Amino acid sequence: MIRLMKFVTLLVVLPGIVGLDAGPIEADDKRQFNRDVLPILADHCFACHGFDSGKREAGLRLDQQSGSIAELASGSQAIVPGNPEASELWRRVTSQDPEIRMPPSTSEHHLTAAELETLREWIEQGAEYERHWAYIAPQQAQPPEIAGVEQPIDRFIRARLATVGVNPAPRADRETLIRRVTLDLTGLPPAPLEVDAFVHDPRPDAWERVVDRLLESPHFGEKWARWWLDLAHYGDSDGYLQDFLRPVAWRYRQWVVDAFNRDLPFDQFTVQQLAGDLLPNATVSERMGTGFLRNTLSNREGGADLEEYRVNQVLDRTITFGTTWLALTAGCAQCHDHKFDTFSQREFYQLYAFFNNADEVNLNAPLPGEREPYEAAKEKYDHQREELLAPFAHPLNELQSAWEQKILYTEAHPGEDFAWDRTLELLGLQWGQNLGEGQLEGLGIIKTPRGQRTLDQQQQLQDYFLRTAPVEFEAKLRDLKVSELTTKLDEIAKALPPVTRAPAMMTSPAKRPNYIFVRGEYLRRGNDVAPETPATLPPLIHDGEPNRLALARWLVSPDHPLTARVAVNRLWQELFGRGLVGTSENFGVRGERPSHPELLDWLAVEFRQQGWSVKSILRVLVLSETYQQSSAARPELLTSDPQNRLVARQVRLRLSAEAIRDSALAVSGLLNPTIGGPSVKPPQPESVSKEGYANTWIPSDGPDRYRRGLYTFIQRTSPFAQFVTFDLPDLSRSCTRRERSNTPLQALNLLNDPVFIEAARALGAQIQRHVADTDARRLEYAFMLAVSRLPTHDEAERLMAYLNEERAILAADPESARELLGDDLADTDAAWIALSSVLLNLDEFINRE
Numbered sequence: 001m002i003r004l005m006k007f008v009t010l011l012v013v014l015p016g017i018v019g020l021d022a023g024p025i026e027a028d029d030k031r032q033f034n035r036d037v038l039p040i041l042a043d044h045c046f047a048c049h050g051f052d053s054g055k056r057e058a059g060l061r062l063d064q065q066s067g068s069i070a071e072l073a074s075g076s077q078a079i080v081p082g083n084p085e086a087s088e089l090w091r092r093v094t095s096q097d098p099e100i101r102m103p104p105s106t107s108e109h110h111l112t113a114a115e116l117e118t119l120r121e122w123i124e125q126g127a128e129y130e131r132h133w134a135y136i137a138p139q140q141a142q143p144p145e146i147a148g149v150e151q152p153i154d155r156f157i158r159a160r161l162a163t164v165g166v167n168p169a170p171r172a173d174r175e176t177l178i179r180r181v182t183l184d185l186t187g188l189p190p191a192p193l194e195v196d197a198f199v200h201d202p203r204p205d206a207w208e209r210v211v212d213r214l215l216e217s218p219h220f221g222e223k224w225a226r227w228w229l230d231l232a233h234y235g236d237s238d239g240y241l242q243d244f245l246r247p248v249a250w251r252y253r254q255w256v257v258d259a260f261n262r263d264l265p266f267d268q269f270t271v272q273q274l275a276g277d278l279l280p281n282a283t284v285s286e287r288m289g290t291g292f293l294r295n296t297l298s299n300r301e302g303g304a305d306l307e308e309y310r311v312n313q314v315l316d317r318t319i320t321f322g323t324t325w326l327a328l329t330a331g332c333a334q335c336h337d338h339k340f341d342t343f344s345q346r347e348f349y350q351l352y353a354f355f356n357n358a359d360e361v362n363l364n365a366p367l368p369g370e371r372e373p374y375e376a377a378k379e380k381y382d383h384q385r386e387e388l389l390a391p392f393a394h395p396l397n398e399l400q401s402a403w404e405q406k407i408l409y410t411e412a413h414p415g416e417d418f419a420w421d422r423t424l425e426l427l428g429l430q431w432g433q434n435l436g437e438g439q440l441e442g443l444g445i446i447k448t449p450r451g452q453r454t455l456d457q458q459q460q461l462q463d464y465f466l467r468t469a470p471v472e473f474e475a476k477l478r479d480l481k482v483s484e485l486t487t488k489l490d491e492i493a494k495a496l497p498p499v500t501r502a503p504a505m506m507t508s509p510a511k512r513p514n515y516i517f518v519r520g521e522y523l524r525r526g527n528d529v530a531p532e533t534p535a536t537l538p539p540l541i542h543d544g545e546p547n548r549l550a551l552a553r554w555l556v557s558p559d560h561p562l563t564a565r566v567a568v569n570r571l572w573q574e575l576f577g578r579g580l581v582g583t584s585e586n587f588g589v590r591g592e593r594p595s596h597p598e599l600l601d602w603l604a605v606e607f608r609q610q611g612w613s614v615k616s617i618l619r620v621l622v623l624s625e626t627y628q629q630s631s632a633a634r635p636e637l638l639t640s641d642p643q644n645r646l647v648a649r650q651v652r653l654r655l656s657a658e659a660i661r662d663s664a665l666a667v668s669g670l671l672n673p674t675i676g677g678p679s680v681k682p683p684q685p686e687s688v689s690k691e692g693y694a695n696t697w698i699p700s701d702g703p704d705r706y707r708r709g710l711y712t713f714i715q716r717t718s719p720f721a722q723f724v725t726f727d728l729p730d731l732s733r734s735c736t737r738r739e740r741s742n743t744p745l746q747a748l749n750l751l752n753d754p755v756f757i758e759a760a761r762a763l764g765a766q767i768q769r770h771v772a773d774t775d776a777r778r779l780e781y782a783f784m785l786a787v788s789r790l791p792t793h794d795e796a797e798r799l800m801a802y803l804n805e806e807r808a809i810l811a812a813d814p815e816s817a818r819e820l821l822g823d824d825l826a827d828t829d830a831a832w833i834a835l836s837s838v839l840l841n842l843d844e845f846i847n848r849e
Helices: 002-019 033-044 065-069 088-094 113-124 152-163 174-186 192-199 206-215 218-232 250-261 266-278 284-294 306-326 345-356 371-412 418-435 442-447 455-468 471-479 482-493 548-555 563-576 597-609 614-623 657-668 702-706 721-725 744-752 754-770 775-787 793-811 814-821 830-840
Strands: 358-364 501-507 515-517 525-528
Touching (some): 033 113, 152 597, 174 218, 266 548, 284 358, 306 563, 754 775, 793 814, 793 830, 814 830
Antiparallel strands (some): 515 525
């Protein structure tokens, strides 16, 4: 009878889970606009009756209360609060006449009976509107009191579970926990000794000790850098047809790794990436942060309209800014007012204006050991250069000045002189190719007043002029024997030791005008705009003209409603498979409401109060009982909560493309753990390598073949094939959440890709080297390496049978055995390599439980 009563209770309680957006809806619960009504209006009505005035029909606006109760041309009101029958909206949505009914019969969207009932009840209850939840600054709610539960996260989660009569999952076993948290925090599996130490650690703070050790691991920064680089859409090449390489792009990647490892507070992390160059007395490291803005696609091909592609880059920076920090679909307002959110086209170009006056530059950013020898040699070089040029200083200055004036005139009056139009175009193209991709463009230096140019800029521009001056200057330069002079300059330059550069941004010396682009077309200029933030968000506080620094500081101001929420939601997403807001890319009205709004706000405020420390907030998350739950599926929740929005258990997640490869290299002993440095090119099929338009994929040699996936070269037109198979995102734009697919090609890749074959060979050899006594002990060691636990009795029996079967097969076929062993493992039992391949193909190996 007791079991029957539990079953009946479950049937009664679980229907309440349907209201997951903000808790179960009781029979006497008042309809709330944000929770109940806004999703209906956004899905069915706002496309024609929302914020976008250009697309608004019948003069009706339903995203604001004033518009919904205004008198229409017919004399009626769309909504009469308290009276559905007098409301034109209710008459239209319930009409059976296809000429009257809304949404129209041609629409793909049709209101369900439940949605109609929700609208009726809301109007009947007064049709009250609410401000969209995401635009209200978070307030730290008091965690509910739950007996025996101390951690705030657990109290929020369990209070919600209690409302629907669901218990949390039990805690996972220790082997699962250490594998989970090690993969989550470092992207690598734990070593067997680490597993054994934790499993047998009797101290009450054993879990905390593991977490703290992992947070201090240098591999922490690598794992979380990959998360951030998806948002930045980092790549090692330009994109477009020629897809030129970006030889110093990796310096930004390394900056991100270092920032996470030293726990650079997220507010400073934000400011330095958007405006590090504008900080008072900015350091090289702070300026390097602006490499974030250098991850746009760029086109340096001959014949390209350089201004068009520069504008495209600024548009990309604006959209990426909106996605990364605001979780708003800002790009929807590039061509017209946003159809759903209160974000106008004018406001989009006001944001655009913050980035329009920034120019690309490659900084001198010496690596350790480079600075001192370079500065000593540079001082000598500057002195020798000055002596060489002294006899020609006056005539050269006059010629270069005339050249610069002609360049500036041509830019202001395009089309008057074809030859000089071409000279201006080449200035952009050759500057990048001859003097280093992304160095402050020649035009930018020319626009900088001579007295404000750095010595390096003066020398760069002078060198360019001497080597590429147009025909009309050739005779005079020949008279000055410039060719001999440049040869001598080249000779003394050889004494300069190399210094590594880094991509960055700087404010343009020439202020660019800002316009609205009519329908998003940059040649159709509309009204002027000035830098400003969207009106729906807190006002921008600034002294003087607003710039990128003011924008960055606005993002991390105490009253900003989005930045902290967006960040903690994405951190939660990394650890639990989905965010508290499932649409981590969209906090607008078309996005999901938070499943646990009070918890999201508590985390956002806690993040700020802990000094914007990413490590501290991650520590809070992984120390929670909620994080430590088992991920085992529960039949009673598979139908009612298939996406685990209640967080009644942990989730099983397929590892990222990089983590799968890293894990295979790590357990086999092949992984090169070196941190930092230029990108590498692991081997891949030649047929794939040829797909890249601009460059041949030449595999790296030696240990570089086995670097972590983070360091694999990302060529935009032809990214590393193995990673694409395992859902590497399209990095031509910002990615907030990777897809996870399950395809036959992935299984074939795990079996046959050269890196997994090499890993199986190395793992098989390692098993036999480290465990010399019995097959049973070897099997335990191999299984522990692969999945961080010992095999069950049934698993051990099946694997041992497979091992013996392979031995017999290979003994009868020595040629296959030799092929499996390769050239270096002649004395190895080939059957262990076959078994190692099986272990690397286990579902448990490529998943985090």
